[in-house]
Amino acid sequence: xxxxxxxxxxxxxxxxxxxxxxxxxxxxxxxxxxxxxxxxxxxxxxxxxxxxxxxxxxxxxxxxxxxxxxxxxxxxxxxxxxxxxxxxxxxxxxxxxxxxxxxxxxxxxxxxxxxxxxxxxxxxxxxxxxxxxxxxxxxxxxxxxxxxxxxxxxxxxxxxxxxxxxxxxxxxxxxxxxxxxxxxxxxxxxxxxxxxxxxxxxxxxxxxxxxxxxxxxxxxxxxxxxxxxxxxxxxxxxxxxxxxxxxxxxxxxxxxxxxxxxxxxxxxxxxxxxxxxxxxxxxxxxxxxxxxxxxxxxxxxxxxxxxxxxxxxxxxxxx
Amino acid sequence: xxxxxxxxxxxxxxxxxxxxxxxxxxxxxxxxxxxxxxxxxxxxxxxxxxxxxxxxxxxxxxxxxxxxxxxxxxxxxxxxxxxxxxxxxxxxxxxxxxxxxxxxxxxxxxxxxxxxxxxxxxxxxxxxxxxxxxxxxxxxxxxxxxxxxxxxxxxxxxxxxxxxxxxxxxxxxxxxxxxxxxxxxxxxxxxxxxxxxxxxxxxxxxxxxxxxxxxxxxxxxxxxxxxxxxxxxxxxxxxxxxxxxxxxxxxxxxxxxxxxxxxxxxxxxxxxxxxxxxxxxxxxxxxxxxxxxxxxxxxxxxxxxxxxxxxxxxxxxxxxxxxxxxxxxxxxxxxxxxxxxxxxxxxxxxxxxxxxxxxxxxxxxxxxxxxxxxxxxxxxxx
Ligand SMILES: Cc1cc2nc3c(=O)[nH]c(=O)nc-3n(C[C@H](O)[C@H](O)[C@H](O)COP(=O)(O)OP(=O)(O)OC[C@H]3O[C@@H](n4cnc5c(N)ncnc54)[C@H](O)[C@@H]3O)c2cc1C
Numbered sequence: 001x002x003x004x005x006x007x008x009x010x011x012x013x014x015x016x017x018x019x020x021x022x023x024x025x026x027x028x029x030x031x032x033x034x035x036x037x038x039x040x041x042x043x044x045x046x047x048x049x050x051x052x053x054x055x056x057x058x059x060x061x062x063x064x065x066x067x068x069x070x071x072x073x074x075x076x077x078x079x080x081x082x083x084x085x086x087x088x089x090x091x092x093x094x095x096x097x098x099x100x101x102x103x104x105x106x107x108x109x110x111x112x113x114x115x116x117x118x119x120x121x122x123x124x125x126x127x128x129x130x131x132x133x134x135x136x137x138x139x140x141x142x143x144x145x146x147x148x149x150x151x152x153x154x155x156x157x158x159x160x161x162x163x164x165x166x167x168x169x170x171x172x173x174x175x176x177x178x179x180x181x182x183x184x185x186x187x188x189x190x191x192x193x194x195x196x197x198x199x200x201x202x203x204x205x206x207x208x209x210x211x212x213x214x215x216x217x218x219x220x221x222x223x224x225x226x227x228x229x230x231x232x233x234x235x236x237x238x239x240x241x242x243x244x245x246x247x248x249x250x251x252x253x254x255x256x257x258x259x260x261x262x263x264x265x266x267x268x269x270x271x272x273x274x275x276x277x278x279x280x281x282x283x284x285x286x287x288x289x290x291x292x293x294x295x296x297x298x299x300x301x302x303x304x305x306x307x308x309x310x311x312x313x314x315x316x317x318x319x
Numbered sequence: 320x321x322x323x324x325x326x327x328x329x330x331x332x333x334x335x336x337x338x339x340x341x342x343x344x345x346x347x348x349x350x351x352x353x354x355x356x357x358x359x360x361x362x363x364x365x366x367x368x369x370x371x372x373x374x375x376x377x378x379x380x381x382x383x384x385x386x387x388x389x390x391x392x393x394x395x396x397x398x399x400x401x402x403x404x405x406x407x408x409x410x411x412x413x414x415x416x417x418x419x420x421x422x423x424x425x426x427x428x429x430x431x432x433x434x435x436x437x438x439x440x441x442x443x444x445x446x447x448x449x450x451x452x453x454x455x456x457x458x459x460x461x462x463x464x465x466x467x468x469x470x471x472x473x474x475x476x477x478x479x480x481x482x483x484x485x486x487x488x489x490x491x492x493x494x495x496x497x498x499x500x501x502x503x504x505x506x507x508x509x510x511x512x513x514x515x516x517x518x519x520x521x522x523x524x525x526x527x528x529x530x531x532x533x534x535x536x537x538x539x540x541x542x543x544x545x546x547x548x549x550x551x552x553x554x555x556x557x558x559x560x561x562x563x564x565x566x567x568x569x570x571x572x573x574x575x576x577x578x579x580x581x582x583x584x585x586x587x588x589x590x591x592x593x594x595x596x597x598x599x600x601x602x603x604x605x606x607x608x609x610x611x612x613x614x615x616x617x618x619x620x621x622x623x624x625x626x627x628x629x630x631x632x633x634x635x636x637x638x639x640x641x642x643x644x645x646x647x648x649x650x651x652x653x654x655x656x657x658x659x660x661x662x663x664x665x666x667x668x669x670x671x672x673x674x675x676x677x678x679x680x681x682x683x684x685x686x687x688x689x690x691x692x693x694x695x696x697x698x699x700x701x
Contacts, residue, residue: 177323184320184698204695211694212638215324219613222326244606251603293599300602303585304593310585310605311404311578315337318609319328 006053007062010041014070021073021119022274029120029141033074037097042076045084046094047232057081057228057235061170065221068174071277073119073141075101078167081228082125085163085235086132089154093134098122102164102289105135111145114164116284121145127160128153159237165289166224166242169249172285173221176214176249176256179278183207183260190265203263210259213252220248223318240302240317247295253286321630321697326613327620333393340401343374349407353669356406357579357676360572361533363487364408365445371402372442377412378420385424386437392623396616400571406579410484410533415439418566419446419492422510426551426559431512435490449479449493449513449537450560457689460504460557464495464539466511473497473511473549475519475542483683485535486522491515494560497553508556512548519543529676562627567684569618569632573639574611576680577646580673583666584650600653607642614638630697633690640681647674 046052103113139145187198227241381387438444464477499507519542
């Protein structure tokens with residue numbers, strides 16, 4: 001988690017988009033996207049030869065998690081990862097700075113990004129018949145998204161669903177960092193019975209457990225990033241490492257949401273207070289691309305199939 | 320707020336030790352039966368400890384001038400996790416290696432270091448921790464064992480409880496009141512080196528609920544300690560104990576206690592038809608193991624930099640012991656889901672042992688509630 005230079009330079013924009021989305025709320029999605037394009041950060045993971053910053057996923061992680069921390073309602077992380085994963089196949093999309101996300105788009109069905117609540121989207125990258133396709137879409141967050149134009153098949157091989165799930169999970173880990181901060185701040189500020197509620201042992205113990213979940217999720221995000229190796233021709237995903245990390249992040253979502261709301265009391269369920277932007281995201285994100293059970297099943301099966309001891313499987317694939 | 324964890328992978332030099340440890344374990348094989356291996360860090364085997372010492376793997380991180388290996392905390396991590404994952408009997412030298420030797424190195428006098436550390440590193444000299452007492456469990460500052468200065472040194476009276484291996488060790492490092500009154504709490508406490516062969520010491524083993532005797536009660540009746548029994552400065556006992564606990568709380572032993580059961584179950588699953596429920600349970604446990612191990616390594620990196628990450632270590636211990644306790648709890652249901660039919664006696668014996676001993680995982684080294692209190696302090700709530 002180096003290169004906070006990158007984080008420092010993009011954070012003001014993330015924060016500004018966040019403010020327009022949550023407190024003011026007067027977000028203009030296209031304008032916000034254009035500012036992201038201007039910043040050059042869509043190309044964070046592209047090689048320098050393609051006017052990118054050439055970062056590895058691990059190096060870019062603070063920025064990718066910050067998109068979750070600031071509840072960005074735009075597919076920034078999805079787009080940056082897809083550009084990095086398919087730099088040649090998506091050359092046109094990259095030239096056009098298109099907003100991309102992983103999703104599904106069957107004939108006659110609405111186009112469905114894996115992540116709900118996106119305010120801006122130009123095309124979906126979908127898995128189809130063992131291959132990948134790019135489907136241009138139009139629509140908005142209220143009406144949903146529809147196919148708009150020709151679906152283009154790509155010849156590359158990539159586990160697009162795993163990539164989409166990982167893109168979501170890195171952001172969820174960032175969102176959990178924010179939820180923990182909000183919760184601790186609130187517990188230290190809100191007074192009842194003459195003391196800050198954070199002084200009561202019952203809440204301290206709950207917040208300690210929540211802290212454990214959040215720290216696990218943040219470590220899992222680093223494990224996942226370490227399992228996504230970038231080269232100039234694309235991303236290669238260590239399936240087991242990324243799947244296990246996604247499972248752990250997803251498993252943390254529900255308990256983190258429950259404790260955050262419990263500590264906040266009634267204020268936490270108001271539209272005005274920002275907590276719900278995060279807790280809604282965590283609840284939906286847990287499902288996006290499959291809940292923890294889906295990913296744990298795959299990891300468990302891989303462990304059984306390996307024939308190795310649990311410990312050796314962990315060392316070889318998950319360290 | 321507690322700083323967010325930073326992933327740290329093992330350096331190649333540490334990773335290279337792994338095959339050496341495995342070769343050593345072929346020559347010194349742990350018990351075959353999984354329910355015996357499940358007792359790994361309660362397994363006391365002096366010959367095994369000495370063989371490890373000969374290999375240079377006890378006191379590995381201590382300076383060579385004291386007989387240590389001059390290795391890194393990461394080297395030690397690899398050796399420990401390999402020994403524990405194999406269920407090797409590490410209990411004899413365990414406490415000396417993990418906390419007494421680093422404590423003596425940091426706070427001990429030069430003569431204490433020169434006399435004790437080389438023998439610890441040889442795997443010959445064993446230590447126990449005399450913190451808990453009948454009236455002082457979680458509330459450690461209320462210890463009432465007392466050492467009164469006299470012309471020969473210190474006169475020790477009182478008792479200790481739950482002292483692991485006291486009956487088989489050479490020395491105890493005891494936390495005792497050396498000045499002030501009983502109610503003074505953290506003030507006036509010191510750590511003392513107690514030669515357990517001295518007159519006036521009575522040690523009674525206590526049998527645990529699984530039938531094993533690893534912990535003891537220890538009575539001190541006018542035990543005369545020499546002047547140089549004092550470790551560090553008089554009155555600094557509390558700070559020293561706190562630093563010591565960072566070593567005690569973050570290692571692979573807080574993750575791997577129930578591995579023998581998990582491995583035994585996984586072997587058995589490969590013989591029967593594993594279904595998606597089994598796969599999910601296994602996948603969850605493996606994924607938690609992976610993240611915990613990364614968290615534990617991130618603490619090791621801080622120890623290696625000379626920091627004392629007391630609160631992050633408490634966080635990892637809380638998560639780790641919860642994981643260790645969830646293994647028997649989840650596997651009992653997973654195995655029993657098939658209607659109580661089960662293929663292997665060994666699996667059921669290991670499950671029974673691990674299930675009944677699992678509550679201790681979150682008691683020893685500080686209870687779950689106490690650790691969560693520390694975490695809350697780290698988060699700025701106390
Ligand atoms: C296998 C094993 C080996 C051990 N080995 C050693 C050893 O070698 N040396 C040694 O010194 N000790 C040893 N111990 C002792 C161990 O450190 C103590 O058991 C532990 O500190 C708890 O003390 P206690 O058992 O007296 O429980 P208590 O302190 O009486 O606690 C009982 C319950 O009350 C809770 N509680 C207590 N205070 C609070 C509070 N302020 N807030 C909320 N809850 C609270 C505890 O969390 C726990 O749930 C060992 C214990 C075990 C089980």
